[in-house]
Structure formats: C-alpha cells, structure tokens
Amino acid sequence: MSAKVPLSPLPQRLPGVARDLLDWYDANARSLPWRAPPGTAAPDPYRVWLSEVMLQQTQVATVRPYFERWTARWPTFAALAAAEDAEVMAAWAGLGYYARARNLLAGARVIAAQHGGQLPDTEAMLRTIPGIGDYTAAAIAAIAFGRRAVVVDANVERVVARLFAIQTPLPAAKPLIRAAADRVTPEERAGDFAQAMMDLGSGICTTRGPRCLLCPIRAHCEGFAQGAPERLPVKAAKRVRPVRHGTMFWLECDGRVLLRRRPAKGLLGGMLALPTGPWADTAPLLDDAPADVAWRLHDETVAHGFTHFELVCALASGGWRRHPDTIDGEWWPIDALDSAGLPAVFRKATDAMRRICG
Known part of the structure; x- marks a missing residue:
C-alpha cells in the first residue's frame, strides 16, 4: 500500500x-x-x-x-x-x-x-x-x-x-x-x-x-x-485482473446462426449474443452447449478485457439439421450479423467464425 x-x-x-x-x-x-x-x-x-x-x-x-x-x-x-x-x-x-x-x-x-x-x-x-x-x-x-x-x-x-x-x-x-x-x-x-x-x-x-x-x-x-x-496525480499500483475462460458456440442452420438474448440483469444484460457456456477460472470447453450435435472445437480463441477480468473464449461450431423452431433462440442470417447489435466480444467471435467457416 x-x-x-x-x-x-x-x-x-x-x-x-x-x-x-x-x-x-x-x-x-x-x-x-x-x-x-x-x-x-x-x-x-x-x-x-x-x-x-x-x-x-x-x-x-x-x-x-x-x-x-x-x-x-x-x-x-x-x-x-x-x-x-x-x-x-x-x-x-x-x-x-x-x-x-x-x-x-x-x-x-x-x-x-x-x-x-x-x-x-x-x-x-x-x-x-x-x-x-x-x-x-x-x-x-x-x-x-x-x-x-x-x-x-x-x-x-x-x-x-x-x-x-x-x-x-x-x-x-x-x-x-x-x-x-x-x-x-x-x-x-x-x-x-x-x-x-x-x-x-x-x-x-x-x-x-x-x-x-x-x-x-x-x-x-x-x-x-x-x-x-x-x-500527478499519483496512482496506486493496478491490480492484475483475473482471467476467466469460456466457450462460444456457432450453430448454423441454412445460412443462419443461432443467437440468444442474455438475461436482463448481469454483464451484457439484454443483448443478443452467441450461446456461451459459463465463464470460469478454467476452460469449460463444451459444457452447456446449446444443442446435442457434433461440435468442432477450433484452435483460434477470442480474448476481451472487461473492467474486472479478462475473458478468453474457445470457439466451437456445429450444424443444426432439424427444424429451426425446435431450439430456443433467434436464427440470424450470417450475412446480416452486423445488424444484430452484438456486444464487442461477440462481434469478435462472429468475425472469427465467419473467417474460419468461410
């Protein structure tokens, strides 16, 4: 001190x-x-x-x-x-x-x-x-x-x-x-x-x-x-922000990707976003995936700094072959994702996934 x-x-x-x-x-x-x-x-x-x-x-x-x-x-x-x-x-x-x-x-x-x-x-x-x-x-x-x-x-x-x-x-x-x-x-x-x-x-x-x-x-x-x-002003030494890990899921169906609205309260509350598992001290990988499909875990990750912690997320992709209405969420056209109003961390993830999935 x-x-x-x-x-x-x-x-x-x-x-x-x-x-x-x-x-x-x-x-x-x-x-x-x-x-x-x-x-x-x-x-x-x-x-x-x-x-x-x-x-x-x-x-x-x-x-x-x-x-x-x-x-x-x-x-x-x-x-x-x-x-x-x-x-x-x-x-x-x-x-x-x-x-x-x-x-x-x-x-x-x-x-x-x-x-x-x-x-x-x-x-x-x-x-x-x-x-x-x-x-x-x-x-x-x-x-x-x-x-x-x-x-x-x-x-x-x-x-x-x-x-x-x-x-x-x-x-x-x-x-x-x-x-x-x-x-x-x-x-x-x-x-x-x-x-x-x-x-x-x-x-x-x-x-x-x-x-x-x-x-x-x-x-x-x-x-x-x-x-x-x-x-001046003299500043106290900054605390090192902890790192949390998670997975973001890219689920495709007929040229659209699944988005879900985050809970109204809490971080990024009320925003549309890719489905994501918990953000924890260790990487949860495929925990809390939005669907039971054959997920492919990619080498690329997405990092983002929040006020109190750094987030590093793995990226997983999969395909949905059943009727879209059989899963909760909104199917958003991939070529119109820029209009979805995604928070910055999820825009990073969607940009990466569009590049990976070509």
Whole structure:
C-alpha cells in the first residue's frame, strides 16, 4: 500500500483560475453536438444527459457517431421512453458498459412518467433518476441548468491534482481533489467552467506529455512550478485482473446462426449474443452447449478485457439439421450479423467464425 504524503493546507482560492480558463475556453472550446457555444443559452438538457451517460469511460471520438444516430432516432425523453428495450440495446452495441443503456431507458421512462417529460434541475433531484450518480448530476446541473456545481471527471481530476500539486495517491486523493475543485469553481458560468476543465484535460493537461507552455492556467499551477506535473496525480499500483475462460458456440442452420438474448440483469444484460457456456477460472470447453450435435472445437480463441477480468473464449461450431423452431433462440442470417447489435466480444467471435467457416 502506498504511504500518504503529508500535505500543506490548500489555499483558500487560487485567484484568477476561473477567469483565465474561461477566457481560453471562449476562444478554444471544442465544437461538440451536445454543447452550446461558450457564454450562450444552456443546451438541451436531454442532449446533455445523454452525452454525459455515453461519455462515461468512453472517448469523445467514439461517442460522437452514436450520439448523432441516437438523437436522430430518439430526439426527446418521450421518444426514448416509448422505445423497445431490444431496440435500445441494439443501438448501444459497441459502446460497452451496457448497464448505461438500460439505465438510460429506465431514466427516460421515469422522467416521462414522473416529471412531465422534463429533467429535474437540481443535483438532489437528478440523483433520483436511474443511472445518474454524483458526477453526472453535477455535470447536468451545471451544464444544462447553469447551477454552480463541482464537476470532477477523470480529466478534471488530473488538472486539479496538478494545479494544487496533490501528492496523495488515488483513490484516497479523491475527496481532497474535489475540495480543491470546489475552491476554484466560479459562481457564474459553472457549466462553461466544467467543460473548459474537461477540454483542458483532454487537449493540453494530458496524461502523458502535458503541453504546459500552452496552458492558460500555467501561472497558477503548483505542479508546473515544482517541475514535474506529469507525475500527478499519483496512482496506486493496478491490480492484475483475473482471467476467466469460456466457450462460444456457432450453430448454423441454412445460412443462419443461432443467437440468444442474455438475461436482463448481469454483464451484457439484454443483448443478443452467441450461446456461451459459463465463464470460469478454467476452460469449460463444451459444457452447456446449446444443442446435442457434433461440435468442432477450433484452435483460434477470442480474448476481451472487461473492467474486472479478462475473458478468453474457445470457439466451437456445429450444424443444426432439424427444424429451426425446435431450439430456443433467434436464427440470424450470417450475412446480416452486423445488424444484430452484438456486444464487442461477440462481434469478435462472429468475425472469427465467419473467417474460419468461410
């Protein structure tokens, strides 16, 4: 365990940080489909809410096309609330962390049913909506409604740790970082300030090789003054993720392959996927095969990293000669699998199987 480094008291407020950062943001803000230009009227709360959920642990470049397709299809809370669960999960496929999609749908239905189709405008009320935690509530309150709120995502965390030269390792430093962010968050334009901090962390105060000479708040930065801002924030050593093993089954029938919808709760819940046996510490091989056929176990495997473990799956193929309706699942045309909305790990498996089976 890393020892905590004693800290001197934080300054009450770093003068000029908000002013200098907002001046920079006014000239350099990223143009994003969910944002309003700096200093203008607040953006559509629906678009802010959707973007903040999509951006959790996902990069802007990945989110942008999903966001644009999503808002074209479901432009309001009411439209999303009326959507079918399977359609929403299929539209989310590829973004990962699928509980976010389930929470978006649940949240839209709560907003439509209990809040007249309008998103609440306070952090406390926002936290009552499914899928909205402390960070997302603060971000929506500040960006969509102009309320003063302390918004700390990974980019802001890095900027603030360097700005105040906070030496305590993460995650123990989180409360101290939030308190420091509170000291520099202005009463006015809190939403622009939060987005400016995000842009600064994304483009200038980056994890590696921060471009300090371009930084608008360099004069206030203790990390820069000490000569090694790239060392901050200090992170505790990562734990090695365990490896789990499984088998994915490719069962063909007349140019189609069997897919099954995963249970609503749990990892990749509600998504269409290839049948798979249990994911365990040792390879189960042909355990829990979906049918009693002559399975062929292939040499190629599929690997995928989840948040808490690495998955390595064997691939098995077989043919179904009986009537398709005699087995549970959906028979999907092999040449249309790209439209099935499969999660990334199963897309890897189907790509491999199409290549293997030719």
